[in-house]
Amino acid sequence: MRALPILALALAMLLPCTAMASPPQPAQDTTATRPAWDDLTAQQRETLIAPLRARWDDNPDQRDRMYEHAQRWQHMTPDQRKRAHRGMNRWKHMGPEQREQARALFGKMRGMSKEDRDALRRQWHDMTPEQRRQWVEQNPPADP
Incomplete structure (x- = not known):
């Protein structure tokens, strides 16, 4: 169960990266075409988690903070998550x-x-x- 908050943090951190890595696509609802976590291949899961694993391993002094952020993310509403993303982009x-x-x-x-x-x-x-x-x-x- 401890992996779920970390996974949520990983996915949240990767969203801006995936947007930058791929060319713009026409606006469409792809939610239904994306597989659920359990339906992802091991390689797809590794692709999503690898950046977080590297960040986690490279920053042992930040692990408590990263874990706390992941736990908070789990309890946020979609609107709170949107505001958090806007704040992260402004900060950047x-x-x-x-x-x-x-x-x-x-x-x-x-x-x-x-x-x-x-x-x-x-x-x-x-x-x-x-x-x-x-x-x-x-x-x-x-x-x-």
Whole structure:
């Protein structure tokens, strides 16, 4: 049973990779044509799992975190998973300064009420780049 969360993480991480690896296809519902996990060949399963296996083996200090992410993924709704994918894509395209700002904002917002988070978001959008840098200096991210 422990393999299921790891498998879910592997599949979630591979979705962007498979989209980039194959040419665009016409929009169609291929859900019915894709086999269930139990119907995949051993080679197909290995193809899906190999990148995760390599990442797992290459990063022993990240294994707890990877496992926790896989468990959380199992409990997400489809909408939450979509939002997570959008967030991962945004993160991928951020520069180092933007990532530091995002970490600082996330850390600060983590313990706030919805109203306070909304107020901070509005304040952030009204700030100049220099004011944002100063804010991050005054509110450094907890885990850089």
